[in-house]
Amino acid sequence: MIKIFNLWKSLGGKEVLRGLDLHISRGMITVIIGGSGSGKTVLLRHLIGLLKPDAGSIFVDGVDITKLNEIELNEFRKKFGMLFQSSALFDSLRVGENVGFPLKEHTTLSAREIEELVREKLALVGLFGVEHLMPAELSGGMRKRVGLARAIIREPEIILYDEPTTGLDPIMVDAINRLIMDLQHKLSITTVVVTHDMSSTFKIAHRIAMLYGGSIIAEGTTEEIQESQDPVVQQFIHGLAEGPIKVG
Amino acid sequence: MIAFLELIGAKIAETVEEAGRIMLFFWHAILWTFRPPFRLRNLVKQMEMVGVNSLTVVTITATFTGMVLALQSYTGFRRFGAETLVGTVVALSMTRELGPVLTALMVAGRAGSFMAAELGTMRVTEQIDALGTMAVNPVQFLIVPRILAGIVMLPILTVLADVLGMIGGYVVGVELLGINSATYVRRTFDYLELEDIYNGLIKATFFGLVLSLIGCYKGYHAEGGAEGVGRATTSSVVLACTLILVSDYFLSALLF
Ligand SMILES: Nc1ncnc2c1ncn2[C@@H]1O[C@H](COP(=O)(O)OP(=O)(O)OP(=O)(O)O)[C@@H](O)[C@H]1O
Numbered sequence: 001m002i003k004i005f006n007l008w009k010s011l012g013g014k015e016v017l018r019g020l021d022l023h024i025s026r027g028m029i030t031v032i033i034g035g036s037g038s039g040k041t042v043l044l045r046h047l048i049g050l051l052k053p054d055a056g057s058i059f060v061d062g063v064d065i066t067k068l069n070e071i072e073l074n075e076f077r078k079k080f081g082m083l084f085q086s087s088a089l090f091d092s093l094r095v096g097e098n099v100g101f102p103l104k105e106h107t108t109l110s111a112r113e114i115e116e117l118v119r120e121k122l123a124l125v126g127l128f129g130v131e132h133l134m135p136a137e138l139s140g141g142m143r144k145r146v147g148l149a150r151a152i153i154r155e156p157e158i159i160l161y162d163e164p165t166t167g168l169d170p171i172m173v174d175a176i177n178r179l180i181m182d183l184q185h186k187l188s189i190t191t192v193v194v195t196h197d198m199s200s201t202f203k204i205a206h207r208i209a210m211l212y213g214g215s216i217i218a219e220g221t222t223e224e225i226q227e228s229q230d231p232v233v234q235q236f237i238h239g240l241a242e243g244p245i246k247v248g
Numbered sequence: 249m250i251a252f253l254e255l256i257g258a259k260i261a262e263t264v265e266e267a268g269r270i271m272l273f274f275w276h277a278i279l280w281t282f283r284p285p286f287r288l289r290n291l292v293k294q295m296e297m298v299g300v301n302s303l304t305v306v307t308i309t310a311t312f313t314g315m316v317l318a319l320q321s322y323t324g325f326r327r328f329g330a331e332t333l334v335g336t337v338v339a340l341s342m343t344r345e346l347g348p349v350l351t352a353l354m355v356a357g358r359a360g361s362f363m364a365a366e367l368g369t370m371r372v373t374e375q376i377d378a379l380g381t382m383a384v385n386p387v388q389f390l391i392v393p394r395i396l397a398g399i400v401m402l403p404i405l406t407v408l409a410d411v412l413g414m415i416g417g418y419v420v421g422v423e424l425l426g427i428n429s430a431t432y433v434r435r436t437f438d439y440l441e442l443e444d445i446y447n448g449l450i451k452a453t454f455f456g457l458v459l460s461l462i463g464c465y466k467g468y469h470a471e472g473g474a475e476g477v478g479r480a481t482t483s484s485v486v487l488a489c490t491l492i493l494v495s496d497y498f499l500s501a502l503l504f
């Protein structure tokens with residue numbers, strides 16, 4: 001269970017988060033939607049302690065992670081896996097070493113066992129025989145999937161996905177959506193997905209929260225969001241240029 | 249006039265602030281140095297990186313510096329018939345001053361800037377953040393091995409520079425300028441004391457810390473894409489070289 005209370009954050013002289021409240025339920029898939037630049041990535045970075053809020057608190061399993069020191073935070077992050085929007089692969093390590101990195105750091109598994117798990121997870125994201133390649137040799141979509149494999153390899157309690165399906169072809173989008181649902185279903189992983197891909201959202205979400213103007217303006221099940229009377233929500237989920245959200 | 253003073257004031261405040269941030273960063277690195285796990289593999293890799301990156305340039309600089317020292321001091325000493333002291337001058341200048349300082353400047357330009365560029369790239373492409381999210385402290389994983397590598401490798405490279413400089417001086421003095429070989433060698437070691445070498449190496453160790461700390465600090469805090477990485481790299485070299493030359497004076501005054 002993740003509870004966010006009254007989160008404020010300014011970046012580069014701009015108030016990105018303005019008193020944001022949100023509860024994320026254990027073992028479910030919560031999708032956070034919102035326009036480009038609305039602060040979805042900033043919110044996600046707060047959940048794993050990469051950013052400290054100007055005000056407010058974030059409770060994960062009853063612990064306020066905004067109050068943890070560096071060492072406690074390091075310990076706490078073992079619960080988490082995170083897929084970065086930009087994949088953030090280590091470009092000095094091969095693909096196989098990238099995916100196996102969390103296991104090498106935090107488990108006593110042998111090199112052979114790690115190799116086996118790496119191959120298994122890469123297969124889950126539709127990649128075969130790429131272990132020895134360098135990240136620079138991959139396409140953007142392949143990098144994203146390697147990042148995904150790295151995020152899930154330890155099967156953590158909580159996984160944060162920043163735009164897991166952007167830049168993938170439609171068949172791969174479906175495969176990744178299934179993977180996210182499978183993982184959540186099989187291991188009841190608490191899953192937070194940030195995206196502006198509405199068809200994926202409706203396919204995978206147990207709950208949807210919409211971020212707009214620095215706070216969550218609507219939160220509920222897929223049906224509740226689809227039936228929302230809020231014109232901002234309606235405009236966003238139907239992808240209309242006309243409406244309260246101004247283009248540009 | 250007031251505006252001018254304000255400008256100077258702001259500049260000083262900025263400098264003091266940055267110095268404070270660098271010290272804080274250093275303190276962090278010290279704390280994470282003594283906390284397990286100890287990352288020996290990373291350390292060895294970084295030592296190799298510093299050594300390999302700098303070997304050629306240190307070799308060339310030290311040899312030619314020794315050679316030109318011999319040439320210049322010969323020209324001077326000949327005026328009062330003291331040519332045989334060339335060996336002494338080369339030995340003392342290299343071990344006490346030029347060995348450590350030139351090595352440090354060269355390594356700052358090669359390995360220090362490489363650290364800034366590499367870490368800066370990792371910062372702006374979120375690789376450092378990614379490391380953190382995988383519960384690996386980036387200071388411990390990335391910074392500590394680099395700083396230690398600087399501290400360990402600089403004295404080693406300096407010894408090499410001292411030796412090469414003296415060989416360069418010998419070649420020019422004996423082979424080119426015709427000073428008697430036995431006299432040259434005797435004069436080299438007559439006045440050279442162990443203390444000269446030690447103190448040179450103490451300076452080298454300090455310079456190694458300075459250049460790796462600055463390279464790491466600038467890279468670790470890079471922001472603003474590729475341009476920011478470029479800025480971090482350049483400013484790491486400028487700052488490291490300045491600090492090396494300034495601290496060289498004070499260390500010399502203190503040690504000798
Ligand atoms: N480090 C930073 N410094 C200054 N401003 C920042 C920084 N990070 C984010 N911002 C600003 O915060 C706002 C939200 O950024 P964020 O990356 O969270 O958007 P997003 O919702 O993830 O968008 P997208 O869907 O395009 O990824 C943007 O206006 C951005 O300019």
Ligand SMILES: [Mg+2]
Nearest residue numbers: 040041085162
């Ligand atoms: Mg984003």
